[in-house]
Structure formats: C-alpha cells, structure tokens
Amino acid sequence: MTVHLFKGPGRIFAVTADETGGNLPARYAPWTAFKSLEMTRGEALPGVEVDECLDDIERFGFHITDAHVRIRDQGAD
Template identity: 60%
Template sequence: MLVYIFRGPGRVFGFTVDEAGANLPAKFAPWVSFKSVELSRDKPTPGVDSGECLDDIEKYGFHITDAHVRITDKVV
C-alpha cells in the first residue's frame, strides 16, 4: 500500500493514504509533506512498524507517531 508521510511539530509524523494529508488530526498541524513509501506487512520499513501503521490506517484512516512511538490512540 502506498502511504504518504507528513511531518508535524517536533518528532511527530502522520501516515495516511490521502496524498494531501487532509484527514490528519488538526492537533499537530501544520502538516508538511515528507515522503511516500510502499508499506507491506511482510516487509520491514525503517522507522515504522508496518503492521501497526497499516492497522491504524485501516481503522482510523491515519497513523501518528512521536519519536517513532505510536500515539494514534491518543488523538482519536
């Protein structure tokens, strides 16, 4: 799955399939486009737990980390 990564304040990052990042939480805005990656459950991706990220995207539409630690549940 192609996932777009956006940088928020500090070490906060948002992951979403929305190329514009429009569904990312306003709490950490402004979001700045960082890069896109192809995520797969069976292929490790540096800096993110792919399975956890894809689960969050499926459930909430996005995945949020702070210093590589999942904080999605704190913003939904």
C-alpha cells in the first residue's frame, strides 16, 4: 500500500493513505507532507511497526506517533 508521511509539531508523525493528509486530526496540526512510500504487511521498515501502522490506517484512517511511540488516543478531535 502506498502511504504518505506527515510531520506535525515536535516529534509527532502521521502515516495515512490520504495523500493530502486531510483526514489527520487537527489537534496535532499543522501537518507538513514529508514523503510517500510503500508498506507491505510483514515487511520491516526502520523505525516503523508496519503491521501496527497498517492496522491503524485500516481502523482509524491514520497512524500517529510521538518520538516513534504510537499515540493510542486515535480520536480525531
């Protein structure tokens, strides 16, 4: 799956399938597009728990971390 990475304030990062980042929670804005990449279940990527990330995208539409630690409160506002 092609995913898009966005940087928020501080060490907040988000991953989403929405290339505009329009579905990312406003509470962590502003969001800046960082890069796009391919993620495949079961394949490792440095600094990313791929399966956890893809699970969150499927469930919430995005995956958010703070200093590489998953933010479990996925509420959008």
